[in-house]
Amino acid sequence: MTRVAVLAxxxxxxxxxxxxxxxxxxxxxxxxxxxxxxxDVGPDLVDRLTETRPxxxxxxxxxxxxxxxxxxxxxxxVGVPYTASGPSACIRCMDKVLAxxxxxxxxxxxxxxxxxxxxxxxxxxAARALPAIEERLDFPVVVKPAAQGSALGIRFAPTAADxxxxxxxxFSYDTKVMLERHVAGRELAISVLDxxxxxxxxxxxxxxxxxxxxxxxxxxxxxxxxxxxxPASLDDNTARTAQNLALATYGVLGCYGFxxxxxxxxxxxxxxxxxxxxxxxxxxxxxxxxQAAEAGGISFEAFVERVLDLALARTPA
Amino acid sequence: xxxxxTPRGSASGGESQRMDRSRTTARDxxxxxxxxxxxxxxxxxxxxxxxxxxxxxxxxxSLAGGLPDTSTFPAEDLAALMARVAAEASAxxxxxxxxxxxxxxxxxxxxxxxxxxxxxxxxxxLVTTGGxxxxxxxxxxxxxxxxxxxxxxxxxxxxxxxxxxxxxxxxQIEMDSDGMRVxxxxxxxxQLERDGRTPKFIYTVPTFQNPxxxxxxxxxxxxxxxxxxxxxxxxxxxNPYGLLRYEGDPLxxxxxxxxxxxxxxxxxxxxxxxxxxxxGWTAAPRPVLEKFNLGKQGADLCSSTFAxxxxxxxxxxxxxxxxxxxxxxxxxxxxxxxLDALDEHFPREAEWTRPRGGLFIWATLPDYIxxxxxxxxxxxxxVAFVPGRAAFLDGRGGSAMRLNFSGVGDxxxxxxxxxxxxxxxxxxxxxxxLTRRDLGVSQAPADTADGPTAASGTGMPDAGRPAIGTPDAGRPxxxxxxTRAPHDVVAEQSPVQGARIVPLRRRAR
Numbered sequence: 001m002t003r004v005a006v007l008a009x010x011x012x013x014x015x016x017x018x019x020x021x022x023x024x025x026x027x028x029x030x031x032x033x034x035x036x037x038x039x040d041v042g043p044d045l046v047d048r049l050t051e052t053r054p055x056x057x058x059x060x061x062x063x064x065x066x067x068x069x070x071x072x073x074x075x076x077x078v079g080v081p082y083t084a085s086g087p088s089a090c091i092r093c094m095d096k097v098l099a100x101x102x103x104x105x106x107x108x109x110x111x112x113x114x115x116x117x118x119x120x121x122x123x124x125x126a127a128r129a130l131p132a133i134e135e136r137l138d139f140p141v142v143v144k145p146a147a148q149g150s151a152l153g154i155r156f157a158p159t160a161a162d163x164x165x166x167x168x169x170x171f172s173y174d175t176k177v178m179l180e181r182h183v184a185g186r187e188l189a190i191s192v193l194d195x196x197x198x199x200x201x202x203x204x205x206x207x208x209x210x211x212x213x214x215x216x217x218x219x220x221x222x223x224x225x226x227x228x229x230x231p232a233s234l235d236d237n238t239a240r241t242a243q244n245l246a247l248a249t250y251g252v253l254g255c256y257g258f259x260x261x262x263x264x265x266x267x268x269x270x271x272x273x274x275x276x277x278x279x280x281x282x283x284x285x286x287x288x289x290x291q292a293a294e295a296g297g298i299s300f301e302a303f304v305e306r307v308l309d310l311a312l313a314r315t316p317a
Numbered sequence: 318x319x320x321x322x323t324p325r326g327s328a329s330g331g332e333s334q335r336m337d338r339s340r341t342t343a344r345d346x347x348x349x350x351x352x353x354x355x356x357x358x359x360x361x362x363x364x365x366x367x368x369x370x371x372x373x374x375x376x377x378x379s380l381a382g383g384l385p386d387t388s389t390f391p392a393e394d395l396a397a398l399m400a401r402v403a404a405e406a407s408a409x410x411x412x413x414x415x416x417x418x419x420x421x422x423x424x425x426x427x428x429x430x431x432x433x434x435x436x437x438x439x440x441x442x443l444v445t446t447g448g449x450x451x452x453x454x455x456x457x458x459x460x461x462x463x464x465x466x467x468x469x470x471x472x473x474x475x476x477x478x479x480x481x482x483x484x485x486x487x488x489q490i491e492m493d494s495d496g497m498r499v500x501x502x503x504x505x506x507x508q509l510e511r512d513g514r515t516p517k518f519i520y521t522v523p524t525f526q527n528p529x530x531x532x533x534x535x536x537x538x539x540x541x542x543x544x545x546x547x548x549x550x551x552x553x554x555x556n557p558y559g560l561l562r563y564e565g566d567p568l569x570x571x572x573x574x575x576x577x578x579x580x581x582x583x584x585x586x587x588x589x590x591x592x593x594x595x596x597g598w599t600a601a602p603r604p605v606l607e608k609f610n611l612g613k614q615g616a617d618l619c620s621s622t623f624a625x626x627x628x629x630x631x632x633x634x635x636x637x638x639x640x641x642x643x644x645x646x647x648x649x650x651x652x653x654x655x656l657d658a659l660d661e662h663f664p665r666e667a668e669w670t671r672p673r674g675g676l677f678i679w680a681t682l683p684d685y686i687x688x689x690x691x692x693x694x695x696x697x698x699x700v701a702f703v704p705g706r707a708a709f710l711d712g713r714g715g716s717a718m719r720l721n722f723s724g725v726g727d728x729x730x731x732x733x734x735x736x737x738x739x740x741x742x743x744x745x746x747x748x749x750x751l752t753r754r755d756l757g758v759s760q761a762p763a764d765t766a767d768g769p770t771a772a773s774g775t776g777m778p779d780a781g782r783p784a785i786g787t788p789d790a791g792r793p794x795x796x797x798x799x800t801r802a803p804h805d806v807v808a809e810q811s812p813v814q815g816a817r818i819v820p821l822r823r824r825a826r
Contacts, residue, residue, distance in 0.1 A: 013693055016370050118747065127751045153690055164751035165685040168744050172690035 002034045002308065005054035005080065007071060009040035012063030013152055013173075021283035022060040024290075028304040029058070041071065049078045056311050057082040058304070060283060067280045068094040068147065083311045085279045089254040093279040097146045097178050099253060100276075106252045108245065109273040111264070112137055113180040115146060118171055134160055137181040141166075144180060145173035156182065183273060186265040188232060190246035191281065191289040193258045193303070194310050199250055201243040202292035206232035228288065230295045238265065242272045249274050257310045258303075260289050356462070359481035372701035378733035381701040383475075383527065383676060384724035385588050389644055398634060402626045414622040416614050418444020418598070422625045425632040426598050430584065432638075433559050435573045437582075441600045443609050446620045448557055448585035448597035450613070452476050455518060455553050455581060455599075456483040457616075458608045465509060465516040469497045471679065471708030471717070473527045473555065476520060480710065487710045488516070494670070496533030497521055499540045506548060518551040518581070523571060525558040525675025528708045528719035532673060535568050542571055545579040551605070555583045558675035560641055563649035565673045577602060586628060588676070589641050594624040648676065648723045651730055655722040658731045662738025664745045669720075676723040679705075681716060686744050688718045694744075700736040 006029065008022025009015055022038065029036040037052050039045065041061060049057070057080050065071055069087035076087065085093070092098050097115040104110060114133045120126035134141060143166035145153040153173035155166035163179075170177040187209075191202040208227040234242070246261040253259075260281035265272050281289045283300075293303045372379045402410050423439040430437050445451050452475075460466065462484035468476070470489030480487050488509070490502045502519070509516060519541070523533035533541070545552045554571040572582040577600060585597035599609060613619075631637065655678060659669055669680035682688065688704040695701060705717025718737075722730060 011371070011374070013371065013696070121747060121750050127753065130751070152693065164748055165687070167751055168685060168748050169687050169690040171744070171747060172687075172694035 002055045005037045005057040008060045014063035018062045028301045081311045083307045084257040085255045090279045092253045093277045111181040115178040140182045142180045142182045145170040146176035148173040183264045185267040188263045189288045191260045191292040192250040203231035203295040205230040205288045377699045378729045379701045380720045381703045382724045410623045410626040414619045419625045421629045445597045447595045451583040451599040454609045454612045457612045459517040467516045468520040474707040499537045520553045522555045529679040530670040530672030530677045542575040552580045557585045557588045562674035651722045654727045654730045658734035662735045678720045684716045694740045698736040700733045
């Protein structure tokens with residue numbers, strides 16, 4: 001029996017999703033015969049870890065603090081092995097801009113983008129560059145906060161007149177925003193899970209929004225507003241390309257344990273590009289990674305067990 | 318839990334427990350999902366709800382609640398009255414009671430309604446579990462899926478999930494500083510009639526409306542009641558705040574004007590005594606009341622007899638009008654504090670209502686600011702409000718917010734409004750930079766006050782002016798605003814850089 005601290009909650013905007021992920025992990029741990037120690041991550045985190053001395057920590061947190069390397073640094077410091085990626089991979093995944101730069105540097109395809117900090121607009125006159133950017137990216141432009149999960153703050157700007165308000169909205173979530181070329185196509189999510197023979201991809205999930213709300217936060221979490229098809233119906237060649245791209249992304253970003261790579265299959269060109277990587281994707285009943293695992297014959301319990309083994313096998317940094 | 322009932326204080330404890338309780342697996346969920354009734358599709362959880370959950374953190378100044386200040390209730394008094402109920406009436410107080418409520422409590426309700434000029438017979442009353450249950454019972458009794466409810470726009474956010482759960486089609490009528498535009502209501506009723514649809518009821522909070530804070534003018538009240546009678550449509554008059562008046566003369570409730578023919582009245586002890594009691598009531602035409610009674614039997618048999626005994630005891634032993642007076646005095650001061658803070662900290666482009674009672678101020682920001690996104694930014698400054706979208710079923714309200722002034726002390730009110738003002742001003746400046754327009758920010762970056770703002774209007778358009786939800790909504794009535802499209806701005810002086818900037822004309826797409 002392993003004593004497992006389940007880290008969930010925290011102060012991020014994805015707190016509620018994280019609590020649902022955490023609850024599910026906890027249940028699985030109990031069924032596996034482990035001893036879960038639930039920790040709602042707050043100012044007493046270090047104390048709780050020192051008091052309870054868990055064998056390992058399962059990080060079921062999303063967004064700020066939990067997915068951006070902060071909690072991972074603390075776990076390194078306290079010396080508790082933990083699940084999933086380490087601080088540097090978390091930082092790279094959480095910051096969509098950094099992730100895309102890393103991918104582009106490695107020659108992996110990702111839609112064109114330009115990123116700006118609030119300072120760039122306020123002090124460096126970046127607004128003057130907007131028309132040129134819009135010219136290059138073409139409309140609609142997707143505007144995203146650099147570091148926010150769950151599609152919060154993501155807006156489509158169909159025309160130039162919509163860009164300023166979309167940028168203002170994105171800055172509500174982060175001090176850095178990104179304007180990205182919109183790719184019309186099929187949304188694919190590929191979960192990657194480490195194993196004895198290295199990372200492997202789980203069956204591909206395709207998210208098919210009902211109606212037009214492609215980047216709607218609420219639709220992502222609501223049964224009935226988005227249909228998820230797993231395995232996605234793709235020709236072998238496309239599926240292989242997407243899976244290889246997901247594995248390459250996982251490697252380039254330095255992920256460990258598991259992660260979910262979101263890609264888009266361009267309907268006109270057939271090209272697959274990477275949108276983002278999630279170092280700790282949702283683990284709720286409606287989340288994509290558990291669905292993919294299930295489709296691949298890996299129960300949620302088996303997933304949790306494997307991830308714990310990987311955490312314990314990792315040599316501390 | 319409705320937004321209005323978001324508790325303050327330590328959230329972590331409760332949520333840890335929630336973690337403990339969950340026993341669902343993916344397969345289970347799919348199995349349950351197949352069993353859910355179609356009406357559950359109208360019961361939506363939302364991102365806003367997840368955000369609102371964070372507002373319960375103790376470090377957050379929440380102007381999001383609809384909470385009365387229960388600290389005004391003297392603890393010794395509470396203890397003495399509770400002890401008396403326990404000692405003298407415990408057998409009855411712990412027993413089931415009549416579904417329609419205890420007679421002694423109904424006599425208290427008659428007193429409360431008489432205070433606002435309503436003459437009601439005890440037999441016309443049904444005691445409910447909070448005013449919220451009345452909304453549920455009215456829907457349960459009147460609404461088949463697809464039936465039309467006419468409501469104000471914005472409407473009480475807590476009614477939105479109830480309407481959704483009964484699969485009602487909700488039509489929202491614009492408001493201005495005199496409350497619901499009854500002329501538009503009439504036009505809407507005409508239109509619905511032409512479409513072969515009759516609304517089952519008109520839902521209104523005519524006095525100190527939640528969330529808008531405005532009060533329906535007397536002439537509109539008379540016209541509404543006349544319309545209801547002519548068209549044989551019921552009106553649900555939700556009146557939790559009528560007795561919390563800080564200025565001006567009281568207006569007769571719709572129930573008093575109509576004599577209980579077509580108006581269903583909703584009252585509550587939540588705002589004049591305590592929401593924790595969960596006691597409200599309805600007065601309705603007898604045939605309707607009988608159906609409510611059957612509906613309530615199915616829901617909860619009866620409302621808490623212990624709470625009813627407590628209220629009866631309170632009314633017998635204490636002067637309820639005295640507590641009401643103390644509450645009104647306290648909230649009056651807090652309203653003034655919030656209005657002053659809004660004047661000081663909100664940008665010129667914003668406008669807000671100036672309620673003469675109740676608990677809420679409705680503020681409307683420039684239309685390029687989305688208050689749901691703004692809430693995420695505000696939460697980083699540890700302050701919260703209700704985004705306006707919560708008060709609409711059709712996606713309107715995106716640039717508005719509801720601010721509560723009853724639930725927190727003066728200092729927190731000032732600080733809370735100042736923090737919201739900072740993030741709003743930050744977004745106004747940013748938008749101005751992005752569009753090269755000079756927009757009215759109340760503070761220079763160094764936070765030097767720029768004199769009193771012009772936004773001293775009602776926030777709701779004055780009667781006769783365009784209302785919320787129209788293209789002109791959000792435009793201050795007293796400020797001249799540059800309404801040119803952002804990218805059509807031709808050369809103009811940039812006050813930020815002190816230089817002439819080149820025309821920004823982008824290709825049209």
